[in-house]
Structure formats: C-alpha cells, structure tokens
Amino acid sequence: MSILVDKDTRLVVQGITGNAGMFHTEQCLAYGTNIVAGVTPGKGGQKCLEKIPVVNTVHEAVKEHGANASVIFVPPPFAADSILEAIDAGIALVVCITEGIPIRDMEKVKTVLEKSSTRLIGPNCPGIITPEGKCKIGIMPGYIHRPGTVGVVSRSGTLTYEAVWQLTQLGLGQSTCIGIGGDPIVGTTHLDAIKLFNEDPGTEAIIMIGEIGGDNEERAAAYIKEHVKKPVAAFIAGMTAPEGRRMGHAGAIVSGSSGSASAKIKALTEAGIAVAPTPSSIGETLAKLLSTYKA
Amino acid sequence: MNIHEHQAKELFADYGVPCQSGKIAATREEIAGALVDFPDTGKIVVKSQIHAGGRGKGTFLDGYKGGVKLASSKKEAAEIAEKMLGNTLVTQQTGPAGRQVQTVYFTEATDIKKEYYLAILLDRATSKPVVIASTEGGMDIEKVAEELPDKIIRTFIDPTIGIQGFQARQIAFALGFEGDQIKQMTKLVMNLYRLFDEKDCAMVEINPLIVTPEGHIMALDAKVSFDDNALFRQPEIRNLRDLNEEDPKEIEASKHGLNYIALDGNIACLVNGAGLAMATMDIIKYFGGSPANFLDVGGSANEEQVTHAFKIILSDPNVKGILVNIFGGIMKCDIIANGIIAAAKSVSIKVPLVVRLEGTNVEMGKKLLQESGLSLVAADSLAEAAEKIVQLASK
Numbered sequence: 001m002s003i004l005v006d007k008d009t010r011l012v013v014q015g016i017t018g019n020a021g022m023f024h025t026e027q028c029l030a031y032g033t034n035i036v037a038g039v040t041p042g043k044g045g046q047k048c049l050e051k052i053p054v055v056n057t058v059h060e061a062v063k064e065h066g067a068n069a070s071v072i073f074v075p076p077p078f079a080a081d082s083i084l085e086a087i088d089a090g091i092a093l094v095v096c097i098t099e100g101i102p103i104r105d106m107e108k109v110k111t112v113l114e115k116s117s118t119r120l121i122g123p124n125c126p127g128i129i130t131p132e133g134k135c136k137i138g139i140m141p142g143y144i145h146r147p148g149t150v151g152v153v154s155r156s157g158t159l160t161y162e163a164v165w166q167l168t169q170l171g172l173g174q175s176t177c178i179g180i181g182g183d184p185i186v187g188t189t190h191l192d193a194i195k196l197f198n199e200d201p202g203t204e205a206i207i208m209i210g211e212i213g214g215d216n217e218e219r220a221a222a223y224i225k226e227h228v229k230k231p232v233a234a235f236i237a238g239m240t241a242p243e244g245r246r247m248g249h250a251g252a253i254v255s256g257s258s259g260s261a262s263a264k265i266k267a268l269t270e271a272g273i274a275v276a277p278t279p280s281s282i283g284e285t286l287a288k289l290l291s292t293y294k295a
Numbered sequence: 296m297n298i299h300e301h302q303a304k305e306l307f308a309d310y311g312v313p314c315q316s317g318k319i320a321a322t323r324e325e326i327a328g329a330l331v332d333f334p335d336t337g338k339i340v341v342k343s344q345i346h347a348g349g350r351g352k353g354t355f356l357d358g359y360k361g362g363v364k365l366a367s368s369k370k371e372a373a374e375i376a377e378k379m380l381g382n383t384l385v386t387q388q389t390g391p392a393g394r395q396v397q398t399v400y401f402t403e404a405t406d407i408k409k410e411y412y413l414a415i416l417l418d419r420a421t422s423k424p425v426v427i428a429s430t431e432g433g434m435d436i437e438k439v440a441e442e443l444p445d446k447i448i449r450t451f452i453d454p455t456i457g458i459q460g461f462q463a464r465q466i467a468f469a470l471g472f473e474g475d476q477i478k479q480m481t482k483l484v485m486n487l488y489r490l491f492d493e494k495d496c497a498m499v500e501i502n503p504l505i506v507t508p509e510g511h512i513m514a515l516d517a518k519v520s521f522d523d524n525a526l527f528r529q530p531e532i533r534n535l536r537d538l539n540e541e542d543p544k545e546i547e548a549s550k551h552g553l554n555y556i557a558l559d560g561n562i563a564c565l566v567n568g569a570g571l572a573m574a575t576m577d578i579i580k581y582f583g584g585s586p587a588n589f590l591d592v593g594g595s596a597n598e599e600q601v602t603h604a605f606k607i608i609l610s611d612p613n614v615k616g617i618l619v620n621i622f623g624g625i626m627k628c629d630i631i632a633n634g635i636i637a638a639a640k641s642v643s644i645k646v647p648l649v650v651r652l653e654g655t656n657v658e659m660g661k662k663l664l665q666e667s668g669l670s671l672v673a674a675d676s677l678a679e680a681a682e683k684i685v686q687l688a689s690k
Contacts, residue, residue: 102525107454156570237573248569279574280678
C-alpha cells in the first residue's frame with residue numbers, strides 16, 4: 001500500500017524535452033513509472049524516447065492521454081506558471097522538482113492551490129516514490145528503495161537517500177517516500193504527509209526528516225502526539241548551522257529564536273518521537289523503536 | 296541578499312515611503328562634500344553602514360564606541376566619520392571579527408515624538424505576506440513579541456490581489472493614529488507593500504518608524520533584504536550588492552555553482568545536497584570536531600567544480616582535515632572519485648582527507664580512489680567517516 005502514487009498513476013512530464021526532463025523521464029520509465037505524455041509548449045506532435053507523445057499543453061495531456069499526475073522539470077522563471085497550468089488542467093497531484101522559484105511566485109501559487117483540488121509536492125524536492133507500485137516520480141535513485149511498510153517524509157534529497165538506504169539494508173522496506181522540498185513555501189508539509197501515512201493501512205511506521213527553518217516539524221509533532229499511534233522516528237539536520245544564514249535550501253534558515261534545530265528536537269522528543277542522534281543512525285533508531293513496540 | 300541602510304532609504308524615497316534623507320561618504324575626502332548642504336546649526340547623526348544590526352551599541356576594534364553617533368556640529372560629524380571609516384565595527388550581529396565600515400551615512404537629527412515598528416515579510420505558517428506593526432518601536436521586536444504579544448498587530452495579505460486600502464487603514468487605526476495621520480500612515484503602508492512586492496523583497500523593516508513633533512510620519516531606520524531566488528529578474532537590485540560584505544570564499548564558490556558558507560571550525564566538508572551537508576556538519580560536531588564550512592556541490596558536480604571546491608576549502612588557513620561525503624543518486628561515485636583525483640593533482644592537499652562514498656557506482660568509485668595512490672582514508676559509513684576525520688584532524 002502507499003499514499004498518493006501507485007501502479008495506477010498516469011504521469012505527464014512538464015518540460016520533457018529539456019535536459020533534466022529527458023534524463024529523468026528515462027530513469028522513471030526504467031523504474032516502471034507509467035508516463036503517458038510530456039509537455040513542452042511548441043513541440044507538440046513529437047515523440048520522446050520513441051514512445052512518449054509530446055503535447056503543447058497539460059490540458060491536452062489530460063484530455064488525450066488521461067494524465068492524473070504531473071512532474072515539473074521547468075526552470076525557475078517559468079516553473080510557477082507550469083504549476084498553475086497543471087492546477088487549471090485539473091491534475092490531482094503535481095510534483096515540482098525545480099529549485100529557485102521566487103517566493104512571490106509561490107505565495108500566489110499557494111493561494112490558488114488552496115482553492116483547488118490539486119495537491120502539490122515541492123517545489124525544490126526530489127519527488128515521491130512508491131516501490132510496490134513501481135511508481136517513481138522524481139530524481140531519487142530507484143535501486144536504494146524496496147517495498148515495505150515504512151513511510152518516509154523529508155525536506156531533503158540526498159539525506160533522504162541516506163536514511164532510505166539504511167532502512168533497506170536493515171530489511172525495513174518503504175511504503176512511500178515523499179520529499180516535500182527545501183523551500184519556505186511548499187505544497188505539502190510534514191503534517192500533511194503524516195496525516196496520510198497515519199490513515200494508510202499499508203504504512204506501519206514513519207520516518208520524519210527535518211531541518212532548521214520554519215515550524216512545520218513542531219506542528220507535525222503536536223499532531224503526532226495526539227493522533228498517531230504508529231511508531232515515529234526522526235532526524236533534524238542543522239544543529240550546527242549558524243543563525244541567519246540560508247543553508248543551501250531557501251527554507252533552511254534560523255531567524256532569531258525561531259526555526260532552530262534544538263527547538264524542533266525538543267518538540268519531537270516531547271511528542272514521544274524517537275530522534276536519531278546522528279544521520280548515520282536513522283534506520284537503527286527506527287529498528288530499536290520497532291523492537292520495543294513488538295515487546 | 297542584503298543592502299545598506301542608505302540604499303534602503305533610496306528605495307524608500309523611490310516608493311514614496313517618507314524617510315530622513317542623507318548623504319554618504321566612502322572616503323575621508325568625500326566627508327566635506329557630503330556635509331556641505333547640512334545646516335550649520337542642528338545635530339547630525341553619523342551612521343556606520345554595514346549589513347548588520349546593533350550598530351548603535353557596537354564597538355570598533357580599536358576601542359572607539361558606537362557605530363551610530365550624534366554630532367552637535369558639522370566639525371564633530373566629520374571627526375566621527377573619520378574615526379569610523381575603514382575601522383572595523385563589532386556588534387552583536389557581526390560576530391567577533393566584526394565588519395569593516397566602508398561607508399558612513401549622515402542625516403539630520405530629528406526630534407521624535409513617538410516610535411513605532413513596521414515590517415513586511417513572509418509568514419511561513421500561512422505562506423502569505425504579513426504586515427507586522429506595533430506601537431513599541433525602537434526596541435527589539437522579538438522581545439516585544441515575547442513580553443507584550445498584544446502589542447503586535449499582524450495583517451495577512453492575499454498575494455494574488457495585494458494589500459487593500461482597508462487593510463492599511465486598519466493598521467493605522469490599530470496603531471492609534473488620528474486625523475491627517477491616518478491618510479499619511481495608510482499611504483506609507485501601501486507604498487511599503489508595493490516596494491516589498493515589486494522588488495521581490497524577503498523583508499522590509501522600519502524600526503523605528505517615527506512621528507515628529509510636527510506630526511510627520513517617517514522611517515528613521517530602514518532594513519531591506521531580497522529573495523535570492525528572484526534576483527534573476529531584478530537587475531537594478533543586483534547592482535546594489537556589496538561584495539565587501541561577503542566572504543570572498545563564498546563569492547568565489549557561487550561563481551562556480553557551489554554553495555559554500557564559511558564557519559569557524561577546522562574540519563572542512565564537501566557534500567552533495569544541502570540537507571546531507573548540514574547533517575555532515577552535525578555529525579562532525581557529534582564526534583567532537585568543529586566544521587570549517589558548509590559546502591553543497593549540488594546534484595551534478597563535474598571534475599572542474601570539485602577541483603574548485605577543494606581550492607576554496609583549502610584557502611581557509613584553519614582547515615586541519617577534509618571530509619568528503621557523497622551519496623550518489625544521479626551523481627555517480629566514479630565521477631566524484633575522478634574529480635577528487637584531478638583536484639588532488641592540481642591542488643596540493645596537505646591535510647588528512649577522509650572520503651566516504653555511497654550510492655550509484657560506489658564500488659567503481661572506491662576502486663578508483665584506491666588505485667589512485669592518493670593519500671586518503673576511505674570510510675564506509677558516515678559515522679565511521681566523521682569519527683576518523685575528527686581523530687586525524689586533532690593530531
């Protein structure tokens with residue numbers, strides 16, 4: 001089981017003919033993702049990789065090819081527009097990989113999103129993957145994943161792969177891994193993902209990876225304390241980050257007293273979440289927690 | 296991206312946000328020219344221009360106190376400016392090394408009847424712009440939020456339609472303005488939002504916003520910062536960048552598409568991915584070491600970029616060891632291995648180097664490093680790598 005994406009997902013790739021679009025389309029296809037079309041305005045009629053039809057608009061991808069999810073590999077100046085197009089076309093799930101979208105643009109997108117029935121993941125994220133359904137939407141390496149029952153939600157890319165690889169090696173497969181992205185404005189928060197994992201019968205444990213900036217981890221912790229009985233382990237990056245600096249991710253910044261790693265770790269611990277002391281022990285922390293649940 | 300107070304005030308002037316205008320001087324020779332139009336009587340405020348707050352309470356490295364001073368005459372203003380220019384000011388926000396003052400800003404001193412606080416920034420909880428206003432100006436707003444939360448007025452703006460007149464009026468009323476000042480304040484707030492929106496600001500802050508005895512509302516201080524992600528579409532704003540306020544290693548890094556932040560430890564790290572890079576700094580500290588930098592080479596670093604990364608890392612004289620941590624997803628471990636080997640050929644690496652590779656083509660990468668003859672220590676797990684480098688760097 002899984003959340004949001006599975007073997008029935010029909011994906012359209014926005015920006016398919018660009019370098020990133022082409023490369024990752026091939027990778028996702030190889031994993032087993034059902035890619036039904038690609039969109040590059042002006043290149044409608046072409047075929048990508050000799051089999052994927054390219055159309056001019058997301059609306060065509062929906063009408064002619066039944067797309068119900070989209071992934072966006074479009075550069076920052078145009079990415080927000082791509083999200084808005086997908087929303088307008090009625091796509092249920094939009095995954096935006098693009099890093100560098102202006103905040104002003106995402107403020108507007110978020111407002112439109114709230115009035116729509118579309119769910120956005122990202123931007124500035126690695127994507128989402130459900131190993132069981134062989135559905136990979138994004139740039140993560142497929143081979144580190146294996147089907148299982150651990151739900152993973154993270155703001156990071158490679159730090160997530162680190163955690164997933166640890167889980168896989170411990171025999172703890174994943175139901176769905178969702179990278180929510182490193183920006184200050186994201187379509188899906190930790191809390192949103194955790195609610196879905198909580199309700200998913202195929203997810204039996206949750207890993208939450210966070211970092212400095214904002215208070216989404218604290219909000220998730222408060223919810224977990226009240227509503228989540230499944231075991232939750234977590235890791236928060238940025239204990240050593242200096243105040244006031246943007247640490248790579250646009251959303252990773254400690255401003256004054258808010259957004260610090262220690263505040264997040266405190267909130268998580270008080271909510272009964274097992275916080276891994278190092279990034280090397282994330283899988284191990286969950287394994288230990290699971291053994292106490294069984295006992 | 297940050298800018299200086301005097302640049303922020305120019306933007307305010309462009310956008311109809313009333314503020315005390317002034318003149319700058321960047322050299323001793325410019326001081327006289329800057330002061331010539333000031334009245335002969337009346338006090339003059341001399342302000343050090345650095346990208347950090349707390350200037351008033353700061354101290355210069357040579358012991359001179361105060362980065363913002365009040366002069367009773369033009370002569371005194373000139374003397375103060377001479378003491379400040381070229382001097383290094385240390386404030387609570389600059390860190391112990393302080394910042395060199397390259398420009399001073401002269402403004403006429405104004406009498407203050409009342410001080411307010413006004414700012415616009417992104418509210419992360421709602422993903423909307425929020426206007427924050429308070430009658431408690433001239434103070435640390437974080438303290439006000441903690442001790443007098445009722446004195447903070449928050450007004451959320453719908454970004455798709457922008458600030459509405461009624462919202463600006465509500466703020467004016469809530470702050471207790473009356474009569475003609477309501478129009479003044481409303482106009483000021485609307486104009487400030489226009490600046491925030493049109494110039495892709497991350498934050499605009501006026502602390503204090505003052506009312507003069509004559510009843511004029513104006514910004515006494517101005518702090519404006521910009522969304523780095525939007526600079527591609529703000530060429531005029533890009534020109535306001537002051538490279539002197541940035542670490543030269545960081546400037547060099549961004550030229551090569553590397554994300555580098557200098558810290559004050561002695562173990563350098565080179566990682567792919569911001570979250571993993573932060574986590575690598577954290578695990579170094581966990582094992583008793585101190586990270587010298589944050590460095591994210593990104594998802595597609597080539598040999599050239601890796602070489603530049605090493606050069607930048609090694610230009611920090613404090614570095615006593617290097618930890619390379621790569622989880623190859625799209626980035627392949629053999630590419631990184633070749634990058635490290637090439638870098639070691641062109642830059643002499645005299646400090647211990649621990650390399651931890653995992654992910655795509657990891658065996659190939661490890662083999663390349665083994666056979667390269669390079670003096671380095673390989674590690675399998677991140678914990679092992681961190682422990683090793685901390686040990687080696689402390690020798």
